[in-house]
Amino acid sequence: MSVAVVLLALLGSVWLLAVVEGWTTTGRLRLTAPLLSGVAHLGRESIVPRTPDRLFFEAAPVLLLVVAVLAAAVLPLAPTLVIADMATGALFVNAALAYVLVALIMAGWGPNGAYAMIGGWRFLGQLIAYAMLIVMPITGVAMRAESLVTTVIVNSQDSVWNIVYQPLGLVLFIIAAMALAFRAPFDLPVAGGELGGGVDAEYTGVRLAVLRLARLTLVVTLALATTVFYLGGWHGPLLPPWAWSLIKTLAVAVSMLLAGRYLPRIREADLMRWCWTLGIPLALLNIIVVGILVLVVP
């Protein structure tokens, strides 16, 4: 039951995100646009490029989708509305998301095209930049909750949300999450103006539909993770818990989507440098501050 509900919530959020995305690019608010686009993709030819690595080419979009859904499986929408409330939930999110890299390398390698390949390798570099900034803020969150169970993490924010308790962690986590979801301005692997679509470049038809669905699902999953870790999860007045989770998730997801519109793409060298010379010290500082707070504040 909760599986169906969570999947439905994910799908609904993705649909809403697609509507917002279409709205910003065309200036027209069309609620049916994502549906039409999906059906249209089914009607298009799904081309396989010359001499592909067939396995990688076929598996990559599916893997990306599976990864995004898997990570969402341990994130609760409400106290009982979670597919798997694992003892290592917060760690599992991180572990599942590591496969985003695998999917992108496969999508880059599979089609046997230069743009895609460079895009895939670029993401490998990007991982080196963002990976620590996903794990270290989660550490801060787990320290406060004294648990890796995601529902316990939400409950630990009963009185004060982590956005107040550890705002630095939130900022770092959101930046890293956007890099992980390769949304603008971190869209190096799919850069339109630099790689003509990069890892997306060779996918058409159904495969492209799956890839797009996967990319948006990934954004929703990361927004849900932000909600659970920093925005108090389902906590909120009046509305039922699941509604609060969804509202917060969508707000984060839409802001992630919109932020990219107003920023130029970051240089890969800058991303790497800032993440390591600035991001990691700040993340360490966050851990120290949280540690002190945990000890001092009862």
Added chain:
Amino acid sequence: MTSAQPITTKGSRQKQPRFAVLQAWVSRALARDLSCLIIPGPEVALAYGLDVTAAGMCSSATPRDATVLLIIGELSEQMDEAAAVLYAQMPRPRTILMLGGKTPPSLPDADVSADLSQKALTDAVERLQGLLAEGAFATYPEDFDASVLHVKIEYVCPMHPDVVRDEPGSCPKCGMDLVAQEAGKATSGHDHEHHEHHEHHEQDSPQSHEHHHGQGHQHGQAHEQGHPQGHANHKTGTDYTCPMHPEVSQDEPGRCPECGMDLVPREAGEVTPGHNHERPGHGHNEPESPQDHTNNKTGTDYTCPMHPEVSQDEPGRCPECGMDLEPREGSENGASGNNHDHGEHNHSGHGHDEHSHAGHEHGGHSHGGHEHGGHSHGGHEHDHGASGFMSMIEVTKDLPRSADGLAMDWIEVPFGPVFPGLPGGLKLMLTLDGDGVIEGNATSLVGMTNGDNDTEEMNAEAFVERLALATPLAPVSYRLLACLAIERAAGLADNPGTGRASALERERIASHLGWLALLGRQLGFTWLTQRASALQLDLRCASQKRLAALEPALRTLTARLGRTPLLKARLKGIGRLPADTPGLRGPVALAAGDAWARLWQRLDEIRTSLDFIRTNGEPELPGLRITDQASGRGEATVDTPRGQARLSLTLQSGRVTSYRLDTACSHHIGLVAELVEGQELGDALVAVGSLDLSPWEVMS
């Protein structure tokens, strides 16, 4: 209601009677989800005042994602070929929408044709939607074929160039395997312009053998098979010879003095190696001992790269770890990585690392096959990945190190002529080492030619029109330039009015906004693209009053760019040109320095131009004053948005008999090689973009 003749689009997809209802439904969705690939490019659409979004389409960055090929104006021959390749890459159902001109010869007739105006575009999109809803799927879809998509493969003997066959086989003179090459390419090496291409409907073949042109693609077998000579080892006792002229021999890699082909390494003393490429167990080490070919079967055993104790006579898998066994000579037991075998693979995948070695030693990357070879290496290595052990260290150990100390395959990748981050018609060839650019150069596929003697005469009016039409990104400037030159040739005094100058300044603003939109596309800065495009559309024909009304919006745009995070970090230090670089003109000259300085130079010029128009009156399109049957020579210069352009022409009884045009972009395009060298790919593209090259204004 069905008409007698069913409506179909030219690029329709196969109709499946079983799914007729479903397909009818999908057709309607397709018709309402239109994205278009604009040829030559979105900046040309903007310059003509076309807004595809307002017409109900999205603008797509790649052919893979487009349903509509939107062609604006007449295309040059090279652009026509590029358009054919792009069209072939689009997934069916696909359509062609032609604005203002005839459909280029390589493409099927346009599904919908219209004039070059926003209203005509909007109507055309509606018609196209109707057409797609009805005819996206057809019982008998038309095949698409264009000569540019074909490469005739012929088989020649590397040693006997006179032996040419249509089929693979062996040479009747020496028994060597014939090697495949593109027909007619024997003496010119390999050419990137050609493609091997077979297009089928998905029904005929699940693999549509399409590949990108101007979209970073390799093509396959012509090259893979074209370099069996890559088998030759170049490490020890090697000389270099021409595959076509065996008498050529030298110690260094280079080109054949006879035919210009890249020389290939040859084992000293090796004459007719007689490789049997089909034979399994054709290890990489074999050229070191050519005689092994004869005792391949008797002297070879198969061993596991990880477990040398494993040994058997047949290829197979290691009982210990399941890896594919590799051949080992009876006398040889070490160097396991060196003689790795690719199992049952054919010769096409075989020479790949030698091929890239050879390419590197050639150094110059004039090696035609590099883009292809380098990349098909990727695919092929992996195709065989399941059956062979490929050590990255082995593969790259002799390659030259790039600036970051990593050794990688170099690949030559085309960017353009239709590429989202570059102006349409500009083709950038970059040799990439990872994502670092080793070298690059830019060419224009839509440039003009100087008409000195051999062009037909034309009357002055027609000349003005022609020049304006040939430069869609700055038509007013060139119209003005032509008018001035002709009027001076006719001996008329310069027009004292300032209307023309105002029109030129208005075009400068519009042109710089167009550049900002392109910068936005290049940097994925969507807001900038949308804002600059909207302003450009509004402003390109605006009156003085309207321009005054738009001034606050332009100031806001400038202020926003100053505040945009990351923008300075993105542009600062990129595309730096020494101040004494010769041939600089316009904003590029005035803002000596980097891409960031050029951005602010252009933003400053927008402000200055606005001030100019405010004080100098209504913009007025330059029109030619009556010159009757005048004769003479005239010269004029105009400060176009991209820098000074100079035109000198000869007028004979009212007709232009010869002209000479000198533009800023002709000089600037030569800077590309210097700007991109050693840069990261993204930086290289930003550097090229910051020059604001208009390929239309490049003189060839």
